[in-house]
Amino acid sequence: MRKMNRALSAIVAGFILLSVMPHNFVSAEGAETPDTTVPSVPTVAELGDYALYREQYATVSRPLAKLSFEADDLWAQQVPDASGALDSAVREGGAIVFDAEGGAVTVEIDVAEEGIYAIELLYRSLDEVIRDIEMDVLINDVVPFKQAKGLVIPKHYVNDRDVIQDNQGNDARPSTKVSDEWITYTLRDNGGLEGDFGFYLKAGMNRVTLSFPDGLIAVGRVCLYNTQAMPTYEQYISGFSHQSSGFAEEIQAEKPAYRSSSVITLNYDRSGLQVTPNDPSALKLNTLGGSGWADPNQYVAWKVNVKEAGLYRLQVRYRQNVARGRASYRRLYVNGVVPFAEADSILFSFADQWQTTWLGGDEPYLLYLNEGENEIRLEATCGTFVPTIQKASALSDDLRKLYTDIIMVTGMNPDPNRDYMLTDEIPTLIERLEALIDELNSLEEMMKSIDGNDLSDDAATIRTLRVQLEGFVEAPTSIAVRVTRFQSNISTYSDFVIGLKSQPLEIDRMCVASPDTEGLITNPGFWDNLVFQVKAFISSFVNDYSSVGNVKGEGESIEAWVDYQTGAIGRDHAQIIMQLTDSLFTPKSGIKVNIKLVQQALAPAILSGIGPDVAMYVGSSEPVNLAARGGLVDMKTMDGFEEFTKEFREGAFVPFEYNGGVYGVPFTQTFPMIFCRTDIFADMGLTPPTTWEEFYDVMEEIQKNNMVVGIPNMTDGAMSTDNTIFAMFLYQNGGRFYTDDLSRTRFDEEVAVNTFRQWTDLYKNYGLPVSYSFYQRFRLGDMPMGVASYAMYNTLQVTAPEIEGLWDVYPMPGTVKEDGSIDNTVMAAGMGTVILKVSKNPEAAWEYVKWLSGTEAQTQISLELEAMLGPTGRLTPANVKAFDNLPWKKATANKIISQWENVEFIPQVPGNYYVERNLTNAFRKTVYYNYNYREALLEYNREMNIEIARKRKEFHLD
Amino acid sequence: MSSKVATIARSRGKGSLLKDLWADKDKYLMITPFFVLYFIFTIAPIVIALLLSFTDFNMIDIPNFVWFENYQKLFLEDSIFLITVKNTLLFALITGPISYFLCLIMAWLINELPPVPRSFLTFLFYAPSIAGNLYVIWSLIFSGDMYGWANGLLMNLGLIYEPIQWLTDPQYNLTIIIIVQLWMSFGAGFLSFIAGLQGVDRSLYEAAALDGVRNRWQEFLYVTIPSMGPQLMFGAVMQISSSFSAGRICIALAGNPSTDYSASTVITHLIDYGTYRYEMGYACSIATVLFIAMLLCNNLIKKVLGKYT
DSSP, X not given: OHHHHHHHHHHHHHHHHXXXXXXXXXXXXXXXXXXXXXXXXXXXXXXXXXXXXXXXXXXXXXXXXXXXXXXXXXXXXXXXXXXXXXXXXXXXXXXXXXXXXXXXXXXXXXXXXXXXXXXXXXXXXXXXXXXXXXXXXXXXXXXXXXXXXXXXXXXXXXXXXXXXXOTTSOEEOXXXXXXXXXXXXXXXXXXXXXXXXXXXXXXXXXXXXXXXXXXXXXXXXXEEEOOOOOOOHHHHHHXXXXXXXXXXXXXXXXXXXXXXXXXXXXXXXXXXTTSSSOOSSSOOEEEEEETTSOSTTOEEEEXXXXXXXXXXXXXXXXXXXXXXXXXXXXXXXEXXXXXXXXXXXXXXXXXXXXXXXXXXXXSOOOEEEOSEXXXXXXXXXXXXXXXXXXXXXHHHHHHHHHHHHHHXXXXXXXXXXXXXXHHHXXXXXXXHHHHHHHHHHHHHHHHHTOTTOOOHHHHHHHHHHHHHHHHHHHOGGGHHHHHHHHHHHHXXXXXXXXXXXXXXXXXXXXXXXXXXXXXXXXXXXXXXXXXXXXXXXXXTTTOOOSEESOOOSSSOEEEEEEETTTSSXXXXXXXXXXXXXXXXXXXXXXXXEXXXXXXXXXXXXXXXXOOOSEEEEEETTHHHHHHHTTOBOOGXXXXXXXXXXXXXXXXXXXXXXXXXXXXXXXXXXXXXXXXXXXHHHHHHTOOOOSBHHHHXXXXXXXXXXXXXXXXXXXXXXXXXXXXXXXXXXXXXXXXXXXXXXXXXXXXXXXHHHHHHHHHHHHHHTSOOOSSOOHHHHHHHTXXXXXXXXXXXXXXXXXXXXGGXXXXXXXXXXXXXXXXXXXXXXXXXXXXXXXXXXXXXXXHHHHHHHXXXXXXXXXXXXXXXXXXXHOGGXXXXXXXXXXXXXXXXXXXXXXXXXXXXXXXXXXXXXXXXHHXXXXXXXXXXXXXXXXXXXXXXXXXXXXXXXXXXXXXXXXXXXX | OHHHHHHHXXXXXXXXXHHHHHHXXXXXXXXXXXXXXXXXXXXXXXXXXXXXXXXXXXXXXOOOBOTTHHHHHHHHTOHHHHHHHHHHHHHXXXXXXXXXXXXXXXXXXXXXSOHHHHHHHHHHHHHHHHSGGGGGHHHHHTOSSTTSHHHHHHHHTTSOSSOOOTTTSXXXXXXXXXXXXXXXXXXXXXXXXXXXXXXXXXXXXXXXXXXXOOSHHHHIIIIIHXXXXXXXXXXXHHHHHHHHTXXXXXXXXXXXXXXXXXXXXXXXXXXXXXXXXXXXXXXXHHHHHHHHHHHHXXXXXXXXXXXXX
């Protein structure tokens, strides 16, 4: 009986499931049902550029039509490696809603004639992740061009609350959250150069697939269309007769309805009365944008209510003081449409101060607004720069290609006395150079003709490069010795091209006014401003800038110090931690936290007994030294410590252990991975190495082509050798730094000596550079493979757009073990949080430390930082679950996690500084002076052990 | 003036010291603000450091007296201390006299110029020493990267084929730091020389010419130098203390510690013990030894320059 019941319920459940399964979506009649899975997408390197695609179909017409497909006309599908996206898909409220990642929609379109169409999408984000949506477009199961893969469509971001004041009267920045409103967006070029993409449809039946590999999304409508050319302002204005009257209202820019990117931030501006709201002493959030609102296609919208329908003027107070000499351009939308051709690219000129202008200049544009609520949207666009940028970027690619070709013959450090016969090695060299010179000349001409801009600095960059190329043509034998300067000229040129695309603009407020009314934005009087500035000056003596939000009132309170010397942490960073503490930690625990920015003050604070309860961002070698002197609280004695350690990688607490206790909690964690330039690897037929044998083979190939490989030895600015690479080799080979009781080093073992040799040989015999700038060389391509912290991924992603899609990150190569498995262990390191013995309330401090390194806080801190600084601000959290919550691309995240699962941590002992410095000395003696590796290591090892023994005696550890 | 007061005090006998103090109360009152600050920030730290040098103070625990253990270790066991003493002496002996005479000669030459170019050149020479951390530009010049300026230049000229690690290679780093120190040495001493040269009584040159001084060199030697004794003294003292306490530049350029301590000075050794190892007692004993060495050196200078003051 029970069995039957179970079977029955299974059948019923099956029926219910089937009825919501998307397989039975009915298609347009007669068409065959497509597969449930969309075809897999090739890599970017295999696809052609949109410019080529556009050329190819240049003669095809753009039919004036609007083919609209509601959700009922769409099929739900899923991407190849997704699991469950299709099963999760449901139809709800006229949309297809995916409740798992990897969904896709397909539409079948029958067109009578071939044609080019733009694609408009109505969608809604269902997750809270602050990251734009990436999608792929397939036309008849093929990705038509490069940009159609990884195409970015925006989410709309709103503030989670109004601006409020903290207890010092300063405005606190509200958090950014994803809006769940429907968005209508036409697929267009992320780079801002090509405008809306046109997709070619052949005559007959076509299949258009839009797939969304990451993120949860609901799709409401897909529309293929072409519109008529925009009217001119004359034509536009002739359509309206009713002018409004007597209306004027200000819109504060810092209160937008929504914005398309989280890095368009609200800012504090204290330049004076001309910015509202203002205050001589407190910090006010009063402007929006700036250098964060510079990428093409980023937009912000504001709402305004007007009493009567009619024509209005728009006044703006703005500042563009970032892109020197250049103007910034904005596209104006009124209620979702660009009203006339002139509004497609409105110029905002450069000046150091705030400027006020009517849109349209001396004869302001009149814009038709409906009665009631209207939406005004400004979108960054490259405006009249587009042809120049197109030309300049194409040239940039040619130049980089030429450079790579030259150094493949000469190397980066050519012998000045040798003739490399470059004209023979590269037969087309002279033609290529001459073509480049012509192009640079015409680029310079083009730049002269752009109105409203002073581009003399940029012209100088181009001229320098042109003169150098002319020198190359005159004397090709001189190219070899001038290749270094050629490289630096190219990198200046690349920066100039990136700069051209940048359209920064900061807005304080706008004013919507009837044609017969004065604008509300006026310049403050001289005396008013003077009084304000004097007040501001006086109050600067009274304000306490070191504390970030002050604790007043009753209840438990603790103090936390952030040392801004130790890491990349500034006031804004601390403020984010403070705000999150206030909004998430204090309400739950009832403990108030006061955060202070300090500078190398921990030891004196412990000594004087008036230190903080908690210290954040403490380097991992420090806690042991403080703990040995009795300055820190043992976390092991705290409630729930064992449970808490499970949120981290195994071994994450090793650096904080001392004499049986644990004196710190990991906060951030990074580890090295290997970065490869996929374009250069493809040219040479190489694949990223997975073992050290393969690594040496790849390195040999790269060096044969006169390029280099980078393994960090000294980090920029630091003076001691980066021992994590030595440690990595040592751990992979089965050695360890210290004996199990941490009483001495184990460098006198054979495995350590051999590993030391392996490490020093890289520099001594394989000629790897000892110091270099990885970022610069990787960008230019003369270092196509290098080891760096995984955080470098974000830096490259943001600051090197010219090589976007041409590189990737991989797990480190490993050592093949006897059983055939590969051990690619790397060393992880990071900052930690400690509780000081002087704390009067260690329990409260422990609660705070637990919260700080917990999943919620680490996720939120990272998201907030990223919202403000862009992806470069992304945290490298120690908390495993927090990493999963960060907006990494899935494929990249999987690679990082697979490396993170194989990390080890170097234990710390009293006297650890002596190990570090003597390893450095041994390395340098071996590499610089060809000293015998065994003797060098053993000699310095003795020094280390003497110091460790001395310290052990001091702390009575034996 | 001071000797006069002392004589009067002695003549009145011991019992009237308080009376004397009371009599001069206005003067004591006037020096009090300075004296309080001087005591708190100069005298007290010296005394405290002297006391701490006999303890095992570690920045956190209560210090215990260990008497001469620190000094015993410093002089008998610490081989690195000997390296740093060698470096400091080398450094002081090269940069001290060279920059001292360089300052003097430059000041003399500049002093001959009309006022406007003179003040311009004075500013130019003095600029590096007031420009704070400007010397980090040298770390760009001597970067170990093949794109560092010195490496790039030498490689372009074909003199070297591999980049040289200027700042971490023990062969080069001390030399480079000495060069940077010389570049920065036109400091307060230089300014005081200029002031001293301005202050020489013009009539003395006339009198000297009548007495048979024939050229500018003799003028410089027999008139200028003797009449600017206090400035020479001041310059020498400044030079000694800056040479002995050199360390900031070493740390910024070669790191602390530098490779095999090749560019470490007594000061960097002191910082090493004081901050990295938390052995403040030992660091204080180094400071005391350095203090005594500087004191002795100053006395020596006083003796040499004594005839001019």
